[in-house]
Amino acid sequence: MSSSDTHLVLQVSNFSVDYGYADEAVRAVTDVSFSLGRSRVLGVAGESGSGKSTLVYGLTRLLRAPGVISAGDVTLRLSGAREGETIDLLAASEDELRAIRWSEISIVMQSALNALNPLHKIGKEFDEVLRVHDASLSKPQRRERAEELLALVGLQPDRLQRYPHELSGGQRQRVMIALALALRPQLVIMDEPTTALDVVTQREIVSELHDLRERLGFALIFITHDLSLLVELADEIMVMYAGRIVERAPALDLYRAPRHPYTLGLMESFPPLTGERVAMTGIPGSPPNLKTPPAGCPFNPRCAHAHDRCLSEMPPLSDIGDGGRSVACWLHDPASPLEVPVSLSRPGESTPGGVK
Amino acid sequence: MRTLLRRFAIYLFTAWTTITVNFILPRLMPGDPIQQLIGKLQGRVTPEMIKAIKAQFGQGLNQSMWTQYVHYINQLLHGDLGISITLSSPVSDVLSSQIWWTVGLIGVGAVVSFFIGTALGVLFGWTRGSRADAVIPAATFLQSVPYYFLGTILIMIFAATLHWFPLMGAYDPSLSPEWSWTYIASVLRYGELPLTSIVLSSLAGWMLGMRNMMVTTMSEDFVLMAVAKGLSRRRVMWHAARNAVLPSVANLALTIGLLVSGSLLVEQIFNYPGVGNLLVNAVGNEDYPLLQGIFLLITFTVLGANFLADALYYVLDPRTRTAAVH
Numbered sequence: 078m079s080s081s082d083t084h085l086v087l088q089v090s091n092f093s094v095d096y097g098y099a100d101e102a103v104r105a106v107t108d109v110s111f112s113l114g115r116s117r118v119l120g121v122a123g124e125s126g127s128g129k130s131t132l133v134y135g136l137t138r139l140l141r142a143p144g145v146i147s148a149g150d151v152t153l154r155l156s157g158a159r160e161g162e163t164i165d166l167l168a169a170s171e172d173e174l175r176a177i178r179w180s181e182i183s184i185v186m187q188s189a190l191n192a193l194n195p196l197h198k199i200g201k202e203f204d205e206v207l208r209v210h211d212a213s214l215s216k217p218q219r220r221e222r223a224e225e226l227l228a229l230v231g232l233q234p235d236r237l238q239r240y241p242h243e244l245s246g247g248q249r250q251r252v253m254i255a256l257a258l259a260l261r262p263q264l265v266i267m268d269e270p271t272t273a274l275d276v277v278t279q280r281e282i283v284s285e286l287h288d289l290r291e292r293l294g295f296a297l298i299f300i301t302h303d304l305s306l307l308v309e310l311a312d313e314i315m316v317m318y319a320g321r322i323v324e325r326a327p328a329l330d331l332y333r334a335p336r337h338p339y340t341l342g343l344m345e346s347f348p349p350l351t352g353e354r355v356a357m358t359g360i361p362g363s364p365p366n367l368k369t370p371p372a373g374c375p376f377n378p379r380c381a382h383a384h385d386r387c388l389s390e391m392p393p394l395s396d397i398g399d400g401g402r403s404v405a406c407w408l409h410d411p412a413s414p415l416e417v418p419v420s421l422s423r424p425g426e427s428t429p430g431g432v433k
Numbered sequence: 434m435r436t437l438l439r440r441f442a443i444y445l446f447t448a449w450t451t452i453t454v455n456f457i458l459p460r461l462m463p464g465d466p467i468q469q470l471i472g473k474l475q476g477r478v479t480p481e482m483i484k485a486i487k488a489q490f491g492q493g494l495n496q497s498m499w500t501q502y503v504h505y506i507n508q509l510l511h512g513d514l515g516i517s518i519t520l521s522s523p524v525s526d527v528l529s530s531q532i533w534w535t536v537g538l539i540g541v542g543a544v545v546s547f548f549i550g551t552a553l554g555v556l557f558g559w560t561r562g563s564r565a566d567a568v569i570p571a572a573t574f575l576q577s578v579p580y581y582f583l584g585t586i587l588i589m590i591f592a593a594t595l596h597w598f599p600l601m602g603a604y605d606p607s608l609s610p611e612w613s614w615t616y617i618a619s620v621l622r623y624g625e626l627p628l629t630s631i632v633l634s635s636l637a638g639w640m641l642g643m644r645n646m647m648v649t650t651m652s653e654d655f656v657l658m659a660v661a662k663g664l665s666r667r668r669v670m671w672h673a674a675r676n677a678v679l680p681s682v683a684n685l686a687l688t689i690g691l692l693v694s695g696s697l698l699v700e701q702i703f704n705y706p707g708v709g710n711l712l713v714n715a716v717g718n719e720d721y722p723l724l725q726g727i728f729l730l731i732t733f734t735v736l737g738a739n740f741l742a743d744a745l746y747y748v749l750d751p752r753t754r755t756a757a758v759h
Contacts, residue, residue, distance in 0.1 A: 137661065139657060139660060177663070180663065183662075191655060192654040192657075192658045194655045194659075194676070195655070196675055196750065198751075205664070242751070242752050
């Protein structure tokens with residue numbers, strides 16, 4: 078990172094992940110580049126199998142075999158006592174990684190029930206991370222901090238005495254969020270944290286997250302397939318398809334005026350919160366087999382607007398000069414033979430730097 | 434707590450059923466086993482013994498079955514299991530003098546192989562997919578060798594041919610049982626080979642079971658979370674192992690339940706004293722009171738072990754306590 082990028086927390090360039098080795102390898106994430114500013118919220122959306130989870134587990138070096146990072150650069154800017162330093166996450170040793178795990182990057186997984194050790198009381202989970210990363214804290218101090226953290230997410234201190242299976246789904250996910258904030262990390266990654274919850278709890282948690290981020294100022298990568306949820310929380314949204322970013326735009330712009338046919342399809346798969354009832358159309362077909370991806374744009378078999386060029390050439394992610402948006406679609410290429418359809422050319426009511 | 438109490442009630446009922454069956458069976462036996470037994474003893478039998486034997490089988494007392502049953506239960510409650518015909522002493526005395534050999538050898542063997550096997554299982558599970566996996570076929574082989582074969586081979590090689598270990602028995606026959614260092618040292622020395630054979634034959638089972646549970650547990654989210662939290666490798670392994678060990682602990686308790694019946698082969702092959710040897714002799718001599726006593730003992734160890742397994746699970750896995758919490 079250059080000195081002008083000190084406001085950045087994370088910088089990712091040309092990041093690729095394979096599953097399997099050599100000839101057997103299947104590319105699950107291809108050539109992903111993005112950067113994340115301090116206290117910013119990046120939403121990552123896409124269907125199951127689009128590579129969004131693989132992307133973040135790859136970035137944090139938590140991929141399980143046979144996942145292999147095959148290319149890329151990931152730089153994390155450190156905070157606190159190591160302010161000003163950066164660390165190359167892909168080159169870091171196990172020890173270096175261990176030092177920044179949870180204290181700089183923490184993670185919230187989809188199923189809190191599976192992510193919490195079933196044999197540990199909630200209190201022990203907090204006690205453990207606090208003890209391992211800060212030996213100077215005494216036991217009463219750790220307990221006090223744990224109670225503080227629970228209060229942050231609206232839970233009573235008596236929850237510390239409970240086992241995971243004794244809490245409701247929403248309480249468990251709140252525990253996970255509190256746990257993720259325990260060491261005041263500057264980057265929190267949330268992998269579909271609300272997917273397993275009912276809609277009401279989803280909303281509550283998203284609005285709590287919004288407040289927490291305002292107060293504590295951590296940067297957030299929030300993965301979901303529910304775009305309507307993202308738009309409330311994210312500054313910027315990245316839409317992934319078949320392991321690639323197909324569209325990236327300020328959240329509200331993307332929500333109001335999608336440019337990529339896939340983004341539009343994804344939005345039409347969820348009912349809007351307000352306004353008229355519209356028919357859910359969904360996206361015909363299913364995501365491509367990554368072992369034998371279609372030639373050209375991977376979305377072409379499911380795309381209503383696919384033309385000759387889409388079948389042979391991969392569209393690059395390029396700035397279309399529309400309020401900081403990038404889209405990987407030939408429709409928006411100046412040389413495109415087709416008129417951009419109305420549904421993909423609505424004016425975005427863009428406000429600079431994204432909208433709340 | 435209510436869960437445990439309910440389990441306890443079930444075991445109590447099972448125990449009562451066994452006792453009742455144990456009471457009824459000899460009384461349903463065709464022919465006259467008593468005369469056969471007395472004949473077998475060839476004159477070494479006193480009138481008191483005949484009376485005792487008859488009483489054991491409910492004959493010659495002109496009592497109703499019910500009175501006999503109440504009497505039987507009453508005797509049991511006082512620890513009176515009748516008189517062994519061949520040994521001419523109370524069955525309870527015979528059993529209590531022999532059980533410690535069985536507990537000492539088979540029990541210790543089970544516990545030792547559990548600890549070693551489980552520890553190895555954790556390590557091999559942790560290093561799955563590495564070259565250490567080569568140990569699996571060897572372990573599977575060891576697990577599939579029948580115990581009597583393994584035991585006999587060990588005796589042939591290490592005791593009969595190489596003379597590294599004593600051939601048979603539980604202590605030097607020239608010594609008499611007493612609390613002296615010489616005697617204890619002799620017991621330990623004579624126990625080495627039988628103990629090794631038990632550990633060898635059951636080690637692989639514990640190891641493979643634990644390794645498989647480790648591999649399954651390690652794919653759980655909370656293990657990945659432990660890594661993400663920046664915990665040391667040792668701590669991550671502990672998170673996985675502590676969860677993976679639960680089925681093994683339950684199995685250990687159940688194995689201890691098979692202590693008495695499992696002792697049969699070991700004690701025969703090594704000519705070691707204990708309940709297994711007693712059982713074989715009792716069967717050979719048709720010593721029914723002793724047999725009944727041993728069967729009761731087997732039933733109670735199995736029941737006790739099952740209860741122990743339940744209790745251990747209750748302590749080790751909070752999820753089994755849910756009913757009590759709410």
